[in-house]
Amino acid sequence: MNKALLGKWFWKWFENKQVLWKQISFYKYYERKDWSEFIHSNRGQLSYFWKNLFLNVDSFLCSTRVEVGEGKHTLFWLDKWLDSYTLASLFPSLFIITSHPYASVSNLRKKRNNSWIWDIKFKRQLTGSLVFQFLNLLNLIKDTKFVQKEDSRIWLWETNGIFSVKSFYQFLIDGGLRFDCxxxxxxxxxxxxxxxxxxxxxxxxxxxxxxxxxxxxxxxxxxxxxxxxxxxxxxxxxxxxxxxxxxxxxxxxxxxxxxxxxxxxxxxxxxxxxxxxxxxxxxxxxxxxxxxxxxxxxxxxxxxxxxxxxxxxxxxxxxxxxxxxGSTISDRAARLLARRKKKNERLGVIQPAGATGEETSIVIQLD
Incomplete structure (x- = not known):
């Protein structure tokens, strides 16, 4: 329950872009870094409150999707901004070797010669199947429309798209298995x-x-x-x-x-x-x-x-x-014991009186 309550702070963080408490915490700890690095970088210098809050960041992100505006507050690899999947889950081999795993969409989208390009860098040169994966990635994101507005984050576990502690708690206790079916x-x-x-x-x-x-x-x-x-x-x-x-x-x-x-x-x-x-x-x-x-x-x-x-x-x-x-648990257990009995008889296995299929048996080697 405490983790679900802390999730409300994450929602406030994304919803309230210019609130005073957010600006103070940002400039106190990570004045020279991007907001995405603030969430995912080394947290050794953070207060006890922020350390515990960031333990839940992955669960929160997988419970939301983003309608992209400018892409400033959308994680390129880890947010669901194209479909119901993240790019990290669709292209895990590329994500492992990317130079900036926590970069925002706007950071990787550059304007050169009056045209927009994707500036995605990797730790080593792409070869073999990685080249085809990268081409598929570019093909997947090439038609995305960007507009001059703030990114909008939508909560997946409520029909109105707004965060609630109850829905986040239900997700945390069953790992998202709560489903209509x-x-x-x-x-x-x-x-x-x-x-x-x-x-x-x-x-x-x-x-x-x-x-x-x-x-x-x-x-x-x-x-x-x-x-x-x-x-x-x-x-x-x-x-x-x-x-x-x-x-x-x-x-x-x-x-x-x-x-x-x-x-x-x-x-x-x-x-x-x-x-x-x-x-x-x-x-x-x-x-x-x-x-x-x-x-x-x-x-x-x-x-x-x-x-x-x-x-x-x-x-x-x-x-x-x-x-x-026509198969209940007791029926299947009875059939299993019957098969074990036949197998033991065929192998020449003698079971002690009152023994079950789970207890030790004595095996006699037949010539």
Missing amino acids: ADIWKLSIPLKVKIMVWLALRQSLNTKDILTKKGIQLELNCVLCSKVEESHTHLFIECEFVFSLWKSIQFKLKIGKDFKMKSLKEVWLNWTAGGNKECKMKRDVLFCALLWCIWQERNDRLFSNKKKRALEILNKIMIFSTFWL
């Missing part, structure tokens, strides 16, 4: 499936468009339809091949809603809403099984050159969902 963690499905679906709902899987932003050169067309460039929205919703799977699952679940969704999160919230607990669980599990099979099929075609027909994938979805729906 958090019910997925309560489902009785494998953990790897939960993680994959969670990443898909947050558009964080390494689809081809994301890999391209990270500087990886590859064929962009979707491997399922070979017609459109692959992205989260296309791969899981708009692809012709995938659309037929969605319609089949929609018929199976007897959902009458028209399938015109813009994102997986919207599909989840619309399809899984309402009904009794048992019906909702069935829809949730089928949803997860569908996404898991789509992702598996995409990877099989991309890396193993193996293809399945839509009917085969539908059968696979139904098998997975049926197994997961």
Whole structure:
């Protein structure tokens, strides 16, 4: 709670550009430095209050995005000023070797011969894939519009875009996992499936468009339809091949809603809403099984050159969902113990009376 309360000072720092307390603290500690260096440089000479305040700076920055004006108060690498990602996360190899990791946007944007250029310096010469990554970075930022106004910082965890201690506290205690689709963690499905679906709902899987932003050169067309460039929205919703799977699952679940969704999160919230607990669980599990099979099929075609027909994938979805729906923790534990027992019998393992699968057993070597 104390960290969340201290976060309010950060918000005041960014919102109130010319307040007296900010000017005093700035000139007392870092009179000859830029404001970004004030936040990230050596803090040995700071007071106890400022030392504790700056322990939270990374959590605060990842909870905000910036609408760029002149770029004076926007960190080029560490602020979200282009999309929902920072340039440091999209191009980590470049960020590691940059000469000014905490530079503001305006510091790296120079005017020469009546034209604006990006003056981004690195500790060593760029070679190999780093050159392509740098070109991708420049291509990503070249169309950014700059206007003569102050940068505006927006708080991501409130709909009105204004900081609140409550929302920052919730973010700090669960690392940002508080999400509209958090019910997925309560489902009785494998953990790897939960993680994959969670990443898909947050558009964080390494689809081809994301890999391209990270500087990886590859064929962009979707491997399922070979017609459109692959992205989260296309791969899981708009692809012709995938659309037929969605319609089949929609018929199976007897959902009458028209399938015109813009994102997986919207599909989840619309399809899984309402009904009794048992019906909702069935829809949730089928949803997860569908996404898991789509992702598996995409990877099989991309890396193993193996293809399945839509009917085969539908059968696979139904098998997975049926197994997961009839699978509780106690059921899985019982099956695991049964498999261990059969394995021990095959190897000639003798267990002491009353022993469980977790206790030490005596192994007799068979000739």
